[in-house]
Amino acid sequence: DVKVTQSSRYLVKRTGEKVFLECVQDMDHENMFWYRQDPGLGLRLIYFSYDVKMKEKGDIPEGYSVSREKKERFSLILESASTNQTSMYLCASYRAGELFFGEGSRLTVL
Amino acid sequence: DQQVKQNSPSLSVQEGRISILNCDYTNSMFDYFLWYKKYPAEGPTFLISISSIKDKNEDGRFTVFLNKSAKHLSLHIVPSQPGDSAVYFCAAKSGSARQLTFGSGTQLTVLP
Numbered sequence: 001d002v003k004v005t006q007s008s009r010y011l012v013k014r015t016g017e018k019v020f021l022e023c024v025q026d027m028d029h030e031n032m033f034w035y036r037q038d039p040g041l042g043l044r045l046i047y048f049s050y051d052v053k054m055k056e057k058g059d060i061p062e063g064y065s066v067s068r069e070k071k072e073r074f075s076l077i078l079e080s081a082s083t084n085q086t087s088m089y090l091c092a093s094y095r096a097g098e099l100f101f102g103e104g105s106r107l108t109v110l
Numbered sequence: 111d112q113q114v115k116q117n118s119p120s121l122s123v124q125e126g127r128i129s130i131l132n133c134d135y136t137n138s139m140f141d142y143f144l145w146y147k148k149y150p151a152e153g154p155t156f157l158i159s160i161s162s163i164k165d166k167n168e169d170g171r172f173t174v175f176l177n178k179s180a181k182h183l184s185l186h187i188v189p190s191q192p193g194d195s196a197v198y199f200c201a202a203k204s205g206s207a208r209q210l211t212f213g214s215g216t217q218l219t220v221l222p
Contacts, residue, residue: 004153031208040119042199042214043154050208058209090153094208097142099201101153 002027004102006091012108019078021105023091031094032074034058034066036087037104043090049074081109113137114202116213124221129187131216133200136181140202144210145174145185148197157198158185190220 007022025032030051035043035058045058047066055066063085067075078085086109092099115134123129133143141162146154160167160174160183167174173186187194197217201210 009151033209035212040214042114042116043201043212045209045211048209092153097159097203098144098156099146099154099210101146101155103153104151106151 002029002093002095002100004091004093004100006089006102006105008105009103010106010108012110013081014110015082017081017109019081019107019109021076021078021089021091021107023074023076023102024072025074025093025100026072027093027095027100028071029093029095029100030071032068033092033094033099034064034074034076035090035092036060037090038087046076046089078107081107083109085109111136112214113140114200114211114213116198116200116216118216119214120217120219122219122221123190125192126189129185129190129194129218129220131185131187131198131200131218133183133185133213134181135183135202137202137204137211138181139204140211141205142203143174143176143183144201144203145172146199146201146212147194148199148215154199187218190218192220192222194218195220 033048144159148154200213
């Protein structure tokens, strides 16, 4: 079974703080993704990566950056958190037409 | 502009009856469609998929129907069970693209 692990299930941060969300997958997948889920908006793609050190912007990259230094690890960075970034963040890896998601990280920015 | 639309935010069904969840898309380049199920505080899990070369795919209680001319797909769950209560997301991709485009989700509640 594919396992995608997100390091933090729940985080509370203050406006302006730098936030790191970590994601690790154990199946040697090349493709990894960060989505955010908001009520009524579904899942929206923030960034994705096809390979180590490669990154591509998704539909809503503003206010975010990513890092892919190792194949198994894909990090999402909020340089200066804002209240509108309060959301559920979902990491996923890809194989054969299917995304495998982690359990999600619920971020609250006060 | 939403390319994948789920126009019903919620649906309630009696246990044992059929649940029908609908999804419309606008991008004619989409050729592969998936349904994901999500429980609260968990990540989405894959449920069933269909390629554009088919119009129906069945897996146990779950069947997905694709109407390409109408750019519409639907997920049928028969019979519905209380454990099916979750948010269901429709997703689509085109060609060799890896990224999926998701709809806004439908909250299904199956009443005992």
